[in-house]
Structures are given as C-alpha cells and as structure tokens.
Amino acid sequence: MNKLVISLILSLASAPALARDGAYYHDPDDLTHRTSWMSSIKDETKITRISIPGTHDTASRHYGDITKNQTLTIRQQLDAGIRYFDIRLKSVFGSLHLYHGPMYLWQTFNEVMTTTRDFLNEHPSETVLMRIKKEQPDLTLGFNFEENINHHINLFSDTFWNTSSSSYIPSLSEVRGKVVILKDYSSSQVTGIRYSQFDIQDKFNMSNNWDLYDKWQSVKGHLQKANANQSDMGYINYLSASGSSYPYFVASGHVSNDTWASRLSTGLTTPGWENSYPDFPRTACFIGICTISFEGTNILTRDYLTRSDMVYAGIVAADFPGEDLIAKVIDLNQKPGIVKDDPFxxxxxxxxxxxxxxxxxxxxxxxxxxxxxxxxxxxxxxxxxxxxxxxxxxxxxxxxxxxxxxxxxxxxxxxxxxxxxxxxxxxxxxxxxxxxxxxxxxxxxxxxxxxxxxxxxxxxxxxxxxxxxxxxxxxxx
Incomplete structure (x- = not known):
C-alpha cells in the first residue's frame, strides 16, 4: 500500500498540466488588433502615468529557443497594441543593425523606424516609447555609434519627439504620432528621456527553472510598487529572464515553446509541500494530492492585474505576450483622470x-x-x-x-x-x-x-x- 501511495505521488509530481492561456503566445499569426487604444486617453496625461504593454528584445525572432523572445514582427506588435519597444543596436559601417547579444537579428534600424513611422501616420493618436541601447562594439570605418544614431534621428526627424531636456516627461498630446526615445547609450546630444530615469525591474538571470518563482516575486513586487506610488518618474517591469532557462519557459511555465503546451511540474505535490510556491497552480489533483506546476510570468502578471486594487502598472515588457496580457495592461487605463469622459x-x-x-x-x-x-x-x-x-x-x-x-x-x-x-x-x-x-x-x-x-x-x-x-x-x- 505504501509503495502504491509513493508511486501515485511521484506520478502526480511529474504529470503535465494542459495550459492554453491567452497571456502567452508563440505563433506567427496576427493577434487581435488594438491599433488606436490611446485615442481614449486624455491629452494632458503624462506618458509615465499610462499603463503600457511592451516587448523585451522586441526584434529577437530568430535562431533557437535560447535566443528567441518574440514571434511577431514589429508591425504585428504595433497592431496588437504594443507601445514599448526594446531595441538593441550595433553600428555597422553606415548602418545600425539590430542585435541580441552577439546575434544579428536580420533587421536594420532604418527598417524598424520606417515600419513604426508608417504605423503612426496611419494611427496618429498613438505614441511609441522606444528604448535604444548600444548592444555591441562598433564595426565601422566611418560613423561611430553616437554619430550613426544621430544621423538616423535626423533622418526620421518627423517621427522622433524632440526635446531640450532629457528629464522632461511629456504629456500624451505632445507625443501623439511620435516615437519617444528612452536613451540607454552615451551621447552628448539631448534626445528623448534618459532610460535610467525610470524605476526598472529587470532581474534577468536564472540559474535553473526553480528560480522562476523568485523572478515572479520581483515582478510582483514591482507591480505593487508602481501601483502604490504612481510617480511621474515612470516604471518599467520586465517579465523576461533567461540564463539556464529558456525565455519561453519564463513567460509560460510550459514544457515546450508551443502556445498549447502543458505546464512543467515542479516535482512537488500537496499537501506535503502545500506552503511551497503559493502563487503557482495546483494541478492534476486526485484523492487530495495535487501537482505543483510552474506558471509563467505572463500568466501570473495577467492574473495579478485583474485584482480590484490594481489601477496602474507602468510599462510591462514581456516575451511572447498574448492578447489577454496586452488587453489587461491597456484596460488599467480605464479610470477617472486618464480616460476621456467627454460625451461621444x-x-x-x-x-x-x-x-x-x-x-x-x-x-x-x-x-x-x-x-x-x-x-x-x-x-x-x-x-x-x-x-x-x-x-x-x-x-x-x-x-x-x-x-x-x-x-x-x-x-x-x-x-x-x-x-x-x-x-x-x-x-x-x-x-x-x-x-x-x-x-x-x-x-x-x-x-x-x-x-x-x-x-x-x-x-x-x-x-x-x-x-x-x-x-x-x-x-x-
């Protein structure tokens, strides 16, 4: 009998749990379009007071699971409602190329900006906040990175928001139809807003899968901090991490990258470990014994944002965001003082x-x-x-x-x-x-x-x- 119970516990501890969830998406097809969601927000609202869905390593759609962070193109992300981009660049001769670490992402900054400009021309109520980071040393005999980025800013001067102070936070009316640079590189030219000015959570290194709970605690703590303070300095909360875990696992908790894949088991069961990982789901329950499964930061964040006391999250930057996560971040803006209340x-x-x-x-x-x-x-x-x-x-x-x-x-x-x-x-x-x-x-x-x-x-x-x-x-x- 004891052997049977032990065998049952072990089988439950390793049992996968089906986990299709709209907060995680690992497919190439369009999500539901949310192309003009900022049109309902009051002009005078400071952009740091808006809850904004974003992507981490926005253009990293290539290679294998260890380096892949997104499946949707720049245009698909914009159409889905994403309004924060994480763009990492390397100066390559007269051009700026997008990189993820040492990996070339088969796209130029000129292409990203052309796509973004076209979208904003079609949807002038919107703005895009764009973190720009120097990712790799220059490979150039001409322009260095600063000269190259300044050249591109001048090239797209009709699209980039211009400011004389890197600490000034604009209202939405000042930046509708524009790209606001969050500057994460060294330059003598005043451009956009300093990235370091924001309160940022980016605990990105995991030594094993079980570090996922600590990552979630960091995400949750930053959600609570942003919601409590709601200061003009702004908040950026990265749901992403990697290292010894794949980015898709951090986002989903799944056994594979598939949108429909099952959750991975932590190897623990209740009631024996009922106090372990309290925010992770209890699955495959049988005769009072349940598997404790991993849960991804996308799903945990979406669920946390449904709390009645959550009214603000700042920028939420995710790998493989699904439309439920995107919608929940956007819907936080449906509150007095932010959304327009004029008759319509x-x-x-x-x-x-x-x-x-x-x-x-x-x-x-x-x-x-x-x-x-x-x-x-x-x-x-x-x-x-x-x-x-x-x-x-x-x-x-x-x-x-x-x-x-x-x-x-x-x-x-x-x-x-x-x-x-x-x-x-x-x-x-x-x-x-x-x-x-x-x-x-x-x-x-x-x-x-x-x-x-x-x-x-x-x-x-x-x-x-x-x-x-x-x-x-x-x-x-």
Missing part, C-alpha cells in the same frame, strides 16, 4: 452607422443603427466609469439588455438607469463593447433580422467574436 457617438466599423434611438429616446425602445451620423440628441452617449453604464447624454436612460437575459440575440434597449448588471458594459481595447452580465461573454452586435421602423438594423448581444467588424465600434467626439 458610437459608430459600427462594418456599416459605418451610428447608435441611435430614432425619433427620440423612450423606455423599451430598441437601439438601432443610423447611417446618418449627425452626433446630436440620442446619438450622443456618456460612459460612466464608476457604474460602467452607457447613458444617453443628458437623459436618465441607459443601454440595457432587455429583461436582463444573457441570451443569444437578446435585444438591447433604452431603459431607466439602474444598478443591474444588464446595464453594465466594458469598452474594450479591441473595439468591442461587452456586457458584464455573468455567464457567456457576449458583446454588442448588429441584428439584421430585427429592423426598426425606419428599416435599419437594431442592436443585440452575441457571443464574443474578436476581429469581427460587426462587433467593432469607434467612439468619436
């Missing part, structure tokens, strides 16, 4: 028509789309951050899921504002508007089968469909 109209991406209560709003009236976006009367809404209600501006009516039923194709109507969940909505960075009722996640959608008296489609709730233009909406003021 809401336009559907597919039909280019606006929310309206035709003929004037009244109780139980269906919400519909009006192709004539005049942005007056019952086309104007105000989002109440505290109650999470979408109120018809200047009235006592709010958007309401009829009869408080979280069902497929349930109509959305006007109803007197109250505290029910069926009047609570989340305006998401992927341009969806989701109901906060419990149960299946459903979002505002267009119902072509239920028309108003003018022959226009009405609004309903349907199952969340990321990337579908029917579920994507834009605010305009």
């Amino acid at each position: 109209a809401i336009r559907n991406a597919k039909y280019q028509s606006c929310f309206d209560f035709r003929g004037g709003v009244s109780s139980n009236q269906f919400l519909s789309l009006n192709p004539n976006c005049h942005v007056t009367g019952s086309q104007v809404f105000k989002y109440e951050l505290g109650s999470k209600q979408l109120r018809v501006n200047g009235t006592h009516y709010c958007l309401d899921v009829k009869d408080a039923q979280n069902k497929h194709r349930q109509p959305v109507i006007a109803y007197s504002c109250h505290s029910g969940k069926n009047q609570q909505w989340q305006l998401n960075s992927d341009r969806t508007i989701s109901s906060l009722m419990s149960g299946t996640r459903r979002c505002l959608d267009v119902d072509q089968n239920r028309l108003d008296s003018y022959g226009n489609p009405t609004m309903t709730i349907l199952e969340y469909s990321p990337g579908s233009p029917v579920q994507q909406f834009d605010k305009f003021f």
Whole structure:
C-alpha cells in the first residue's frame, strides 16, 4: 500500500498540466488588433502615468529557443497594441543593425523606424516609447555609434519627439504620432528621456527553472510598487529572464515553446509541500494530492492585474505576450483622470452607422443603427466609469439588455438607469463593447433580422467574436 501511495505521488509530481492561456503566445499569426487604444486617453496625461504593454528584445525572432523572445514582427506588435519597444543596436559601417547579444537579428534600424513611422501616420493618436541601447562594439570605418544614431534621428526627424531636456516627461498630446526615445547609450546630444530615469525591474538571470518563482516575486513586487506610488518618474517591469532557462519557459511555465503546451511540474505535490510556491497552480489533483506546476510570468502578471486594487502598472515588457496580457495592461487605463469622459457617438466599423434611438429616446425602445451620423440628441452617449453604464447624454436612460437575459440575440434597449448588471458594459481595447452580465461573454452586435421602423438594423448581444467588424465600434467626439 505504501509503495502504491509513493508511486501515485511521484506520478502526480511529474504529470503535465494542459495550459492554453491567452497571456502567452508563440505563433506567427496576427493577434487581435488594438491599433488606436490611446485615442481614449486624455491629452494632458503624462506618458509615465499610462499603463503600457511592451516587448523585451522586441526584434529577437530568430535562431533557437535560447535566443528567441518574440514571434511577431514589429508591425504585428504595433497592431496588437504594443507601445514599448526594446531595441538593441550595433553600428555597422553606415548602418545600425539590430542585435541580441552577439546575434544579428536580420533587421536594420532604418527598417524598424520606417515600419513604426508608417504605423503612426496611419494611427496618429498613438505614441511609441522606444528604448535604444548600444548592444555591441562598433564595426565601422566611418560613423561611430553616437554619430550613426544621430544621423538616423535626423533622418526620421518627423517621427522622433524632440526635446531640450532629457528629464522632461511629456504629456500624451505632445507625443501623439511620435516615437519617444528612452536613451540607454552615451551621447552628448539631448534626445528623448534618459532610460535610467525610470524605476526598472529587470532581474534577468536564472540559474535553473526553480528560480522562476523568485523572478515572479520581483515582478510582483514591482507591480505593487508602481501601483502604490504612481510617480511621474515612470516604471518599467520586465517579465523576461533567461540564463539556464529558456525565455519561453519564463513567460509560460510550459514544457515546450508551443502556445498549447502543458505546464512543467515542479516535482512537488500537496499537501506535503502545500506552503511551497503559493502563487503557482495546483494541478492534476486526485484523492487530495495535487501537482505543483510552474506558471509563467505572463500568466501570473495577467492574473495579478485583474485584482480590484490594481489601477496602474507602468510599462510591462514581456516575451511572447498574448492578447489577454496586452488587453489587461491597456484596460488599467480605464479610470477617472486618464480616460476621456467627454460625451461621444458610437459608430459600427462594418456599416459605418451610428447608435441611435430614432425619433427620440423612450423606455423599451430598441437601439438601432443610423447611417446618418449627425452626433446630436440620442446619438450622443456618456460612459460612466464608476457604474460602467452607457447613458444617453443628458437623459436618465441607459443601454440595457432587455429583461436582463444573457441570451443569444437578446435585444438591447433604452431603459431607466439602474444598478443591474444588464446595464453594465466594458469598452474594450479591441473595439468591442461587452456586457458584464455573468455567464457567456457576449458583446454588442448588429441584428439584421430585427429592423426598426425606419428599416435599419437594431442592436443585440452575441457571443464574443474578436476581429469581427460587426462587433467593432469607434467612439468619436
């Protein structure tokens, strides 16, 4: 019997646990686009007061697991909502090449900046904070690194934010459509903001996999520090590490780099080691015995950011960030003082028509789309951050899921504002508007089968469909 129990414990301790999680992503395909999420943030907000998703070793997509930190291109990261880049350069004759340690990353700084400039021209509400670090000694007979970087800054002078003080923190309005350099190299020229001015957590060396918990403790401690202080100096929190562990393992806790891979076991079980690694998950439980599995910093951070007391994280720089992590960082900005609170109209991406209560709003009236976006009367809404209600501006009516039923194709109507969940909505960075009722996640959608008296489609709730233009909406003021 004792041998059987011991055998069971050993098998549980080594059992993998399936771990598909949206906070970690190791595939080449696009994530959900969050191309204009900064448009909802007030102009006067200091950029260091914004919670910003970023990537560590942004361009390191090549070679094997030991040097690979990302799978998405620069443009894919920008489209996904990443607004902090970690760019490491080497001066090679008249050019600047991207490197990870001694490894050439098959990309030039000119190419990175061209891609970033194009994105910002298309999405002028956004800004990109770009750490620039000299990674390797110069290989040049002409320009040295300082001369070379200054040449590129002049080359892209229309894109780089210009300042006369390296300690000045700009407001978002000053840098929309611009790249802000976080300067991590020696130069006599005043350019951007000093990288060292930020409060930075970058505990990057791990001697074995079990050091992952210490890394997580460093990440968590910095999240707590940033949230408590929220100073203008700014915070950068790297979720990444390597050394004797692969970067994908640190990010995911997985047995392999695959997005769908299982978690690796720590080799410990409960209840014998119930006080060990308290933030790591207990998995594969059987007759009261559970495996203690590793968990990646991406997942642990995403989960920590869901706490009700978390309102700010600063810059969160990750390897292989998934859209759940990106979204959670961005969503921290949905708070008073940061997000715009002016009344606005809401336009559907597919039909280019606006929310309206035709003929004037009244109780139980269906919400519909009006192709004539005049942005007056019952086309104007105000989002109440505290109650999470979408109120018809200047009235006592709010958007309401009829009869408080979280069902497929349930109509959305006007109803007197109250505290029910069926009047609570989340305006998401992927341009969806989701109901906060419990149960299946459903979002505002267009119902072509239920028309108003003018022959226009009405609004309903349907199952969340990321990337579908029917579920994507834009605010305009």
